[in-house]
Every structure is written in structure tokens, then in C-alpha cells.
Amino acid sequence: MNTENINFEQNLPTDGPKISFLEVFYGILFSPRTTFQELYTEDNFAVIVYGILAVFLSNLGKLEPNNISILNIIGVEVIGFVSWFFVGLFITFFSIVFKTPNNNMARLLGFTGLSSIPFLLMAPINLISGFINPSIYNFFEVIVSIWGFVLFWIALAKSFQLEAWRVLLMAIIPFLLGLFLFTFLLANLVSIVFSGLFTRMH
Numbered sequence: 001m002n003t004e005n006i007n008f009e010q011n012l013p014t015d016g017p018k019i020s021f022l023e024v025f026y027g028i029l030f031s032p033r034t035t036f037q038e039l040y041t042e043d044n045f046a047v048i049v050y051g052i053l054a055v056f057l058s059n060l061g062k063l064e065p066n067n068i069s070i071l072n073i074i075g076v077e078v079i080g081f082v083s084w085f086f087v088g089l090f091i092t093f094f095s096i097v098f099k100t101p102n103n104n105m106a107r108l109l110g111f112t113g114l115s116s117i118p119f120l121l122m123a124p125i126n127l128i129s130g131f132i133n134p135s136i137y138n139f140f141e142v143i144v145s146i147w148g149f150v151l152f153w154i155a156l157a158k159s160f161q162l163e164a165w166r167v168l169l170m171a172i173i174p175f176l177l178g179l180f181l182f183t184f185l186l187a188n189l190v191s192i193v194f195s196g197l198f199t200r201m202h
Contacts, residue, residue, distance in 0.1 A: 016046075017042055017043065017046035017050075018038070018042060019035075019039065021053060024039065024050055024114065025054075028054075028114050028115070028117050028151060029117060029118065032151055032155075033158065036114075036154060036159075037158060039110070039111070039114075040107070040158060040161070044104065044106040044107055044110070045106075047107055047110030047111070048107075048110040049110075050110055050113070050114060051110035051112070051113025051114055052113060054113045054114045054115075054116055054117050055080055055113040055116055056080075056081075057117070057120045058116035058118075058119040058120045059076050059079075059080035059081075059119075060073070060076075060120060060123050061121060061122035061123040061126065062076055062080065062119055062122065063123075068126070084109070084113055085109070087112065088105060088108055088109040088112055089105075091108060091112070091156070092105045092108060095160065100160050100162070101161065101162070102159070102160050102161045103160070104159070107159055108156075108159045111156070111158060112152060112159075114151075114155065115151035115152040115154070115155040116148060116151075116152075117151070118144045118147040118148045119148055122141065122144055125140050153167065
């Protein structure tokens with residue numbers, strides 16, 4: 001057997017990502033540090049595609065329990081993507097100002113998008129929200145928000161390859177900004193929809 005042929009075959013680049021989205025999905029939930037570290041060596045295109053998928057799915061968990069419609073789904077998705085992008089832009093600007101190493105916006109967007117996966121777990125809870133106590137619903141909402149923040153923190157640490165404590169402040173400000181943007185834009189969307197319906201009725 002020719003040794004040169006074996007070496008040539010071994011050095012051939014493999015097409016597609018090394019880790020599937022399903023593996024990433026479960027990995028982010030249960031082993032985020034290891035999963036983000038594996039994704040760090042992935043192609044930026046694959047990482048950002050995974051981030052987009054994660055944001056799309058997680059936005060479904062942010063729908064109002066008693067107000068689910070096609071219009072609301074579209075509105076929540078648009079608002080979610082806008083908030084995600086501007087938070088990523090803010091972090092990138094923040095990291096440039098403070099000369100943070102390993103600055104890569106595509107990877108950063110992918111990682112922060114994946115950190116929103118826990119919010120998808122609110123989707124089944126939203127479906128049964130009419131049958132459970134509001135305090136129980138609020139409890140799950142708080143747990144998911146804390147979980148999402150911890151993953152967001154880890155995502156920044158792994159994206160910039162820094163110790164977790166060094167990115168704590170960098171994580172808190174954008175995370176709160178993202179929640180504010182999403183809530184503010186969603187509230188405005190709801191008010192526009194209701195004002196439009198009210199105008200038609202009169």
C-alpha cells in the first residue's frame with residue numbers, strides 16, 4: 001500500500017461542520033464550556049448559522065402565553081433578531097474600545113445566539129400557561145432567564161478566550177440591554193397592533 005496516498009487522504013479537508021446542530025443544542029444546555037470550545041475551531045459560517053437557528057427557535061419561547069398568532073410570531077422573530085444583532089454590535093464595539101483579544105463578530109454572534117437556547121424551553125410552558133398558577137410560570141421564567149445569562153456569560157468568555165470573571169461586566173451590560181431592547185420593541189409592536197385594531201373597529 002502506498003504511504004503517500006494514505007497521507008494525502010488523511011490531509012483532505014472534510015466538508016461540513018464537525019459537530020451537528022443537534023449535538024450543539026444539547027451540548028449548550030448540559031455542557032456549554034466544552035461545546036463552545038469545540039465550536040471555537042469550527043468555521044465561522046457554520047457557527048453563525050447555528051446562532052441564527054438558535055435565535056429563531058428561542059424567540060418562540062418568548063411569545064406571550066395568551067396572545068399567540070402568526071402576526072405575533074413574525075413580530076417576535078423580527079424583534080428578537082434585531083435585539084440579538086445590536087447587542088452583538090454593542091459588544092464588538094465595547095471589545096474594540098477595551099482592546100479585547102480574539103475579537104471576531106461572526107463567532108461572537110454565533111455564540112451569543114446559541115446562549116439563548118434555554119428560552120426555547122418556555123414554549124411548552126407557554127402552551128399550558130392557562131392551566132398553571134402564574135407564580136409557577138414566573139418561577140420558570142426567572143430560572144430560564146438566569147440560565148440564559150449564565151450561558152451568555154460563558155459564550156463571551158469562550159468567544160474572547162478570557163477567564164469568566166474578566167467578562168462578567170461585559171456580559172451583564174449587553175444582556176440587560178438585550179432584554180430592554182426586546183421588551184421595549186415588543187411593547188411598541190403590541191401597542192401598534194392594538195391601536196390599529198381599535199381604529200378599524202371605529
